[in-house]
Amino acid sequence: MKIAMIGGGYVGLVSGACFAAFGTEVAVVESDPSRLQALRQGRIPIYEPGLTELVAEGVAKGHLSFGDDLRAAVTGADAVFIAVGTPTRRGDGHADLSYVYAAAEQVAKCLSGYTVIVTKSTVPVGTGRRIASIIQHVTPGADVDVASNPEFLREGSAIRDFMQPDRVVIGCTSPRARSVLGQLYSPLASRPDLVLYTGIETAELIKYAANSFLAMKVTFINEMADLCEKVGANVKEVAHAIGLDARIGPRFLQPGPGFGGSCFPKDTLALVRIAQEAGAPSRLVEAVVAVNDARKASMSARVIAACGGNVRGQTIAILGLTFKPDTDDMRDSPSIPIVARLVEDGATVRVFDPQGMEPARPLLPNGTVFAPTSEAALDGADALVLVTEWDMFRSIQPDALQTMMRGKVVVDLRNVFDPATMLAHGFAYHGIGVTAR
Ligand code: UGA
Numbered sequence: 001m002k003i004a005m006i007g008g009g010y011v012g013l014v015s016g017a018c019f020a021a022f023g024t025e026v027a028v029v030e031s032d033p034s035r036l037q038a039l040r041q042g043r044i045p046i047y048e049p050g051l052t053e054l055v056a057e058g059v060a061k062g063h064l065s066f067g068d069d070l071r072a073a074v075t076g077a078d079a080v081f082i083a084v085g086t087p088t089r090r091g092d093g094h095a096d097l098s099y100v101y102a103a104a105e106q107v108a109k110c111l112s113g114y115t116v117i118v119t120k121s122t123v124p125v126g127t128g129r130r131i132a133s134i135i136q137h138v139t140p141g142a143d144v145d146v147a148s149n150p151e152f153l154r155e156g157s158a159i160r161d162f163m164q165p166d167r168v169v170i171g172c173t174s175p176r177a178r179s180v181l182g183q184l185y186s187p188l189a190s191r192p193d194l195v196l197y198t199g200i201e202t203a204e205l206i207k208y209a210a211n212s213f214l215a216m217k218v219t220f221i222n223e224m225a226d227l228c229e230k231v232g233a234n235v236k237e238v239a240h241a242i243g244l245d246a247r248i249g250p251r252f253l254q255p256g257p258g259f260g261g262s263c264f265p266k267d268t269l270a271l272v273r274i275a276q277e278a279g280a281p282s283r284l285v286e287a288v289v290a291v292n293d294a295r296k297a298s299m300s301a302r303v304i305a306a307c308g309g310n311v312r313g314q315t316i317a318i319l320g321l322t323f324k325p326d327t328d329d330m331r332d333s334p335s336i337p338i339v340a341r342l343v344e345d346g347a348t349v350r351v352f353d354p355q356g357m358e359p360a361r362p363l364l365p366n367g368t369v370f371a372p373t374s375e376a377a378l379d380g381a382d383a384l385v386l387v388t389e390w391d392m393f394r395s396i397q398p399d400a401l402q403t404m405m406r407g408k409v410v411v412d413l414r415n416v417f418d419p420a421t422m423l424a425h426g427f428a429y430h431g432i433g434v435t436a437r
Pocket of ligand 1: 122151152153154155156213214216251252253254255256257258259260261263264267324326337
């Protein structure tokens with residue numbers, strides 16, 4: 001089979017490389033010249049474990065190619081995937097669909113023979129129908145079906161998520177399109193119920209509903225963590241106990257500084273707008289957005305309180321900058337407002353992240369000290385603030401901290417360290433929803 005992937009961003013690259021690994025011929029179309037050049041030279045512009053190798057393998061086998069010639073990619077393709085960005089539109093929280101519609105128009109001009117046009121980008125309900133009408137407007141009578149095939153992969157484990165999905169959702173009613181897409185995913189069809197066929201609007205909504213539900217779960221446990229701190233309970237035990245109930249499940253119950261990244265913040269906001277416009281507002285998701293925004297903004301106050309109420313003149317080591325481990329993605333990361341406030345309040349802020357240093361530079365204020373290692377960040381620091389739970393930080397030993405740091409304050413926004421051990425080593429330990437006794 002042959003497919004075109006419009007957009008060599010995160011979703012396009014990962015899905016393109018994974019389809020190529022199945023033996024599908026994949027032509028990725030990337031319009032940004034510097035990104036395209038990097039891809040052609042085997043340089044992957046994002047950090048995602050295993051992706052560089054998978055791309056190299058696909059290219060070496062002749063299954064994966066990168067180019068800017070949309071016509072060449074679309075000609076003869078069984079399916080064309082639109083995987084361009086859908087950022088939050090400035091001002092109103094809606095997803096900005098201009099790139100999606102522009103891609104649809106361009107594709108419409110290049111069609112030759114029956115083609116399935118598939119949205120892989122996260123798009124609001126109704127976008128598939130709009131794409132179908134754009135195509136018929138540009139090329140009346142075009143022999144196409146439009147489908148929605150949302151992606152559920154997580155940054156940091158994207159390849160595994162693609163290769164071992166919980167489900168594949170294909171939204172379209174045409175049997176012909178279902179057959180093309182079913183065939184594309186057939187190498188994954190270990191279970192007969194893996195692929196769910198739905199209507200196009202349903203598939204579009206499933207994506208927003210899934211992300212909003214997960215964001216709600218995280219927000220819920222964050223609120224429980226705050227409550228635990230007030231009443232002297234332990235959120236880790238609460239999360240473990242409620243997670244054992246199969247109806248709740250154990251995942252996405254890690255409290256933290258609030259969710260970030262390129263998906264949850266954007267998709268919850270978009271769902272709020274979609275629901276408002278449809279006349280079925282989601283008060284729950286509205287609350288999730290508001291509670292999470294407030295949480296991220298309040299994390300610096302938590303650090304300042306732990307440091308005695310005033311950080312002027314103090315040296316604070318920040319470990320972890322990215323919104324989660326195993327990515328270099330800084331989008332909407334909780335570290336950004338924390339560092340900004342601490343620098344503003346007169347602290348010397350030394351930051352270290354294994355992958356996020358370069359993407360973080362333009363986002364953090366002047367005066368932020370970018371330390372080459374975690375040790376350099378910690379050397380002589382008054383306080384340690386752990387923001388992202390990279391594996392390498394888990395192995396930091398309290399006696400090593402004692403030697404490196406000047407002060408005794410540890411603010412662990414991911415509950416990575418053991419409170420009792422920290423306390424035993426004389427640290428003033430501040431976790432999330434746990435009280436060190
Ligand atoms: C999320 C979804 O999990 C994917 O299924 C989806 O495909 C993706 O968005 C997308 O729409 O493209 P991702 O943004 O990569 O994936 O990251 P997650 O692992 O979901 O984490 C999101 C945020 O929630 C992070 O800030 C993370 O630190 C936070 N989180 C997650 C917690 O605070 N606690 C948890 O227990 C889990």
